[in-house]
Amino acid sequence: MASRTSSPKVDALIIGGGIIGLAIAYYLGKRNFCNVELIERESELTVHASGHNAGGLSGIHVSQRRELWPLIGESQKLYRELSESSGFEFDFARRGTIVPGTANEETEFEETARKYGDENEGIQLRFLNKQELQRKEPYISTDRFSCALYYPLDAQGNSKKLGECLAKSCLQKGMKITTASGVTGFEISRGRVVKVLTSDGRTLTPDVVVVAAGPWSREVSAALGVELPVSPVKGHLISVDTGGLKLVNSFISGSMYYVLQNSASAVVIGGGEDSSGFDTQIDPVRIDEAWADAISMVPKLDVMKESVVSSTACLRPHASDGLPILGKSKRLDNVFFASGHFRNGFGLAPVTGKLISQLIVDGTSEIDLSAFSPDRFLSNS
Ligand SMILES: Cc1cc2nc3c(=O)[nH]c(=O)nc-3n(C[C@H](O)[C@H](O)[C@H](O)COP(=O)(O)OP(=O)(O)OC[C@H]3O[C@@H](n4cnc5c(N)ncnc54)[C@H](O)[C@@H]3O)c2cc1C
Incomplete structure (x- = not known):
């Protein structure tokens, strides 16, 4: 030996x-x-x-566990510092997050925005009605969505x-x-x-x-x-060439999948959760599911299915x-x-x-x- x-x-x-x-x-x-x-x-x-x-740098969301709020609030400040004071170039940009809602969710979203809208507990969020949502995200489905919660301070970056x-x-x-x-x-x-x-x-x-x-x-x-x-939970990411079209402005956060623009001509569709051990094979069923959900949020993606640049699957560390x-x-x-x-x-x-x-x-x-x-x-x- x-x-x-x-x-x-x-x-x-x-x-x-x-x-x-x-x-x-x-x-x-x-x-x-x-x-x-x-x-x-x-x-x-x-x-x-x-x-x-996906590069999402989320601020505090009302849906997140409360124990995490102080950590998220502090990390948000530190990201600004890393980008501005330390001069690290990692494509840091404040683009906000949109959590779109259906007609049935309007009252609940309005109440949430009233409760937290004035930076209550470090949260910054606004309620958007259908017209405001459409102005902010012209390509979002207004058949499916009629309102949104908007988190303006959320950012994106390249990990x-x-x-x-x-x-x-x-x-x-x-x-x-x-x-x-x-x-x-x-x-x-x-x-x-x-x-x-x-x-x-x-x-x-x-x-x-x-x-x-x-x-x-x-x-x-x-x-x-x-x-x-701690166990691995698999997620998928699909990168799509939009041919220079700015398809979304914010991080569009659906219940399982999301859509965001991470460069002038690329959107990323991502999400999904699979507990399938350390296997990182791409699952075609999840890819189809991600596309279907993303198209239902941003219908124009339907014509971009042939423009996939890459697909990956990776493992998140999940504690029980x-x-x-x-x-x-x-x-x-x-x-x-x-x-x-x-x-x-x-x-x-x-x-x-x-x-x-x-x-x-x-x-x-x-x-x-x-x-x-x-x-x-x-x-x-
Ligand atoms: C599809 C997807 C999208 C995501 N999107 C976001 C997002 O938008 N925003 C966000 O905040 N998070 C996101 N995440 C989660 C985020 O990527 C993970 O939480 C984060 O990368 C975990 O980092 P880590 O350093 O703990 O783990 P890892 O990146 O897994 O690094 C752990 C490292 O330890 C090494 N290692 C293991 N064992 C040993 C050993 N014995 N000796 C030496 N080295 C060892 C491994 O090789 C590995 O490189 C996403 C994750 C996925 C899968």
Whole structure:
């Protein structure tokens, strides 16, 4: 058996080169906590969902779990900062979200807008009647929809490009980024990880370990003796060439699928949820379903079915109760978990990075993370 080599000691080892792991590394760097290695088992960073998502940066929506509201509000501020102050170019743009409604939903939507319309609890939203909806989105189906909730502050961006900006900044600060090498095991002594084994034959002895392995966090955590109920949930994305037509202005958010414009001549149709393990094959049934739903929202898409540029399927990390897992388990002294971001991992990446880096550097975070504790899944927590 080949002997293992040891690497120079790092203060923190981050497992996972998706957008969550990269954001944690970046915010550690902002605290001058730079003796860090990020390890990714694929040959490139952000090859999974972090490089292939829809790019929606949602603000607080009334439909979202309340526990998430403080995180979403803070992440929205951080995105503005990353684009404006840090000068990161990741196609950040405020285009708003439209949640379209039928005639039956009009009264409910109006009441919701009245309740939250004045920035109540950080939410900004407006009710649009049929004429206003049509003015904002000329191609939306006014046969199907007669009103909408409009979230004007919602943004869009490119997660792959942001990942590149974060990685560049980390390298400039002297951090180490290792690809094509995965973490394969741990040695634990007295409630602390003392050794980490990697597939490239190294033995690492970091002070702190961060598990940011997306849908694979369950297997990494199991090797640490912590059972985290995180599973992969597949979603699909179809990119369509509109031939230069601006088909939609906002992120049109249907109940299962959505339509957004991510460049002058491309729209993306996306969504769907399948619990089919780690399989990332494209499912033609879901593609048909996505088209049917998208056409019912934006009928002009019907003539663009031949203009598909690409179709992909990727895996979201889903925790059994639907909330992210953020923080330390009482079972291990020097391990932090950051996973289970499900449909909001791009949107929640900056706040996750900032808060996990605070936990590591300060021992506490500015937003209470008790609702997201990994220990909520322990039988006698
Ligand atoms: C179709 C679709 C559309 C989406 N749209 C949006 C959207 O509009 N807005 C939004 O906010 N979110 C969206 N998401 C969700 C978002 O993409 C995810 O929540 C986010 O990418 C999760 O990031 P992550 O870093 O946790 O996981 P990942 O991107 O999966 O990264 C985890 C990384 O860990 C690595 N890894 C695993 N095990 C090991 C190991 N043992 N050693 C080393 N490395 C390891 C993996 O190779 C992987 O690269 C969408 C997702 C899908 C599928």
